[in-house]
Amino acid sequence: MEIEFVVAQLTNLAAIHLDRNMLTGIxxxxxxxxxxxxxxxxxxxNQLTRPVPKSLGNLDFTRLDLGDLSFIFGSNKxxxxxxxxxxxxxxxxxxxVFPVTLISLDLNHNKDFGSLPAGLTxxxxxxxxxxxxxxxxxxPISGKL
Structure with a gap:
């Protein structure tokens, strides 16, 4: 059995820390x-470069420390x-579209492009x-930004 299947079946798991490694791939x-x-x-x-599974966007994370990643966000999250x-x-x-519950956003040192959305206010x-x-x-200026 592969390790990712075992991890997904641990029902009392509060957090998975795989940060600060040399992980690559998907x-x-x-x-x-x-x-x-x-x-x-x-x-x-890490050195993750491949697309993130869109199915992660269906989960309601409290904290997510992780390509188009915009599917993770949305007003209903x-x-x-x-x-x-x-x-x-x-x-x-x-x-x-960022949810109003968002209190911390760190996207530094990636290859993100475009402009900051007005909804950040x-x-x-x-x-x-x-x-x-x-x-x-x-x-964007005004509001809470």
Whole structure:
């Protein structure tokens, strides 16, 4: 039995820390099959480059530390902390809809492009880092940003 299937069946798991390794390739599809509550998932500071399984977007994470990743976000989500930093993810940030529950967003050191969406003004962020990407355009002002 492969290790990712075993991990997905651990019903009392609160968090999976795989951050700060040299992981490459894809995130296993089996991570979408958690049988208990959805654990916090930490995947930052790796070398992940391939598409993230879209099925992860169907899970309601509280914390996700992890290509188009925009499917993770949406107005109906309750995610609070997102850390995709120091990978090689590449997606257009322009039209991403962030949930109002988001308090921390770290996308630094990736290949994200586009502009910061105006919807960021409705999010009460306590931490925000999009440094070392390929973003361009105006910074939205007003609201909570």
């Amino acid at each position: 995130i296993p599809e089996s991570f979408r099959k958690f049988t208990g509550s959805v654990p916090d998932l930490y995947l930052s500071h 309750t995610i609070q902390i997102v850390d995709f930093s120091r990978n090689m993810f590449e997606f257009d940030l322009s039209n991403v 409705a999010v009460n962020l306590q931490f925000f880092n999009v440094s070392y990407n390929r973003l361009c355009g105006p910074i």
